[in-house]
Amino acid sequence: MNKLMTRILNLPGVIVEEIQSTENILILFVKSTNKRTVCPRCGQTSHRLHQNKRHLVKDLPLGNREVLLYVNRRRFKCQNCLKPFSETLNFVGNKKNFTHRYAKDITQQVIHSDIKNVAHQNKLTVEEVESMVKEVGKLIINIDLSNLQKLGIDEISLVKGQGKFIVVLVDLSNHKLIGLVSERKQAEIEKVMKSWSEKVLEQIEEVSMDMTGNDKSLVKKICPNAIVVTPSG
Numbered sequence: 499m500n501k502l503m504t505r506i507l508n509l510p511g512v513i514v515e516e517i518q519s520t521e522n523i524l525i526l527f528v529k530s531t532n533k534r535t536v537c538p539r540c541g542q543t544s545h546r547l548h549q550n551k552r553h554l555v556k557d558l559p560l561g562n563r564e565v566l567l568y569v570n571r572r573r574f575k576c577q578n579c580l581k582p583f584s585e586t587l588n589f590v591g592n593k594k595n596f597t598h599r600y601a602k603d604i605t606q607q608v609i610h611s612d613i614k615n616v617a618h619q620n621k622l623t624v625e626e627v628e629s630m631v632k633e634v635g636k637l638i639i640n641i642d643l644s645n646l647q648k649l650g651i652d653e654i655s656l657v658k659g660q661g662k663f664i665v666v667l668v669d670l671s672n673h674k675l676i677g678l679v680s681e682r683k684q685a686e687i688e689k690v691m692k693s694w695s696e697k698v699l700e701q702i703e704e705v706s707m708d709m710t711g712n713d714k715s716l717v718k719k720i721c722p723n724a725i726v727v728t729p730s731g
């Protein structure tokens with residue numbers, strides 16, 4: 499194990515075993531520190547390794563190098579079901595080729611820019627960026643909203659000219675993503691906001707959005723104390 503690189507990578511529960519690098523790419527061979535994992539079928543803990551299975555996962559860049567993690571997503575055999583299963587890793591989704599934190603970083607960039615630009619700047623395809631934004635949407639749970647006062651509601655065009663949008667909800671004091679709606683529908687936005695506590699909804703002072711009058715009246719209804727403003731760009 500490479501202790502220094504493990505510290506630099508700073509992914510909890512992950513050990514760097516080996517490093518390979520080219521001029522532009524750093525490949526880190528990593529594994530989880532967990533000795534055992536839980537069978538998704540029956541919930542029984544298993545420590546019987548069935549096979550090692552490696553695949554490449556894109557992570558945040560280091561310096562001017564792209565970072566790829568060569569992740570060992572081990573297969574275990576459940577002693578109860580007698581069937582093999584892949585371990586669940588806390589830093590990358592199943593069958594995903596990017597880490598959660600990389601997808602979060604890309605999504606933050608999209609909030610400040612647009613999908614096409616972000617794809618270009620990060621040498622990704624529009625589809626890859628789209629899939630990262632959607633994945634991050636699934637990860638937004640149990641976010642601390644106790645200080646939320648200024649809410650931004652913003653539309654992101656997924657594919658130009660095709661009318662595919664997602665709606666992001668952002669805490670404007672720190673520009674953190676706090677909600678994501680995969681469809682541009684009032685009912686969907688309402689569902690996300692109604693999942694917040696009454697206290698949070700009442701403390702929202704300002705909602706910044708660039709949408710139709712109908713959307714505005716919806717927001718006024720949900721956040722009784724908020725003024726609705728148009729973003730300054």
Ligand SMILES: [Zn+2]
Pocket residue numbers: 537538539540541542576577578579580
């Ligand atoms: Zn099982």
